[in-house]
Amino acid sequence: MSSEPGISPRGTLFVVSAPSGTGKTTLCKRIVDIFPNLRQSVSFTTRAMRPGERDGVDYFFVSPQTFADMVAAKAFAEWAEVHGNRYGTAIKTLEDWRNAGCDVLLDIDIQGAAQLRKTYDQGVFVFILPPDLVELRRRLEGRGTDAPEVIERRIANARREIPECVHYDYLIVNDDFEQALNRLTSIITAEGCRTARMLPTLAKTFDLFR
């Protein structure tokens, strides 16, 4: 993105992180339906495919060797090891969408977000929080998908991840899902109206830099 005349606008990166159980995945799924110009980045991962997941849609599922080759080839904008598996965002995925003028939504962990903050400093970083840890535990137990020790690990991870929220641009407490979705919608709308993001287009229309 640039405010100089003659330079076309490029899409914005919206980076969303959250502890497990905060509703981030559902929020991300809903938000891309609201903004037709917003595309969700599909990450590469070494973890096994879960029932119902599709290769190339939920993730690109690759072998540890393929992932290591991509790291060596510097193909990733960021990558991290999360819960014993590797996850990464390909530079090509981001650049293809941005060059097409689309905004890109990335659902990535705090380590990946920290890497991107250094390289894509015009990205917008959003952290989703549970109302508190008691409610987080209640939600994780309510899902009925995780064994007690897995729930304890997720709570311990949340305690470690939540302090990282201070490095993000926006914080959304997901106390009520629709309200959280409204907040995320407002953030994306407001960011799109920033002068620096509007100028490249408006400059031509109104010949602003004559």
Ligand code: 5GP
């Ligand atoms: P899951 O395996 O449950 O789909 O995702 C586990 C965690 O990995 C989530 O916190 C998710 O945000 C994170 N994640 C997914 N894709 C990426 C990625 O490309 N990079 C990083 N750093 N984290 C990712």
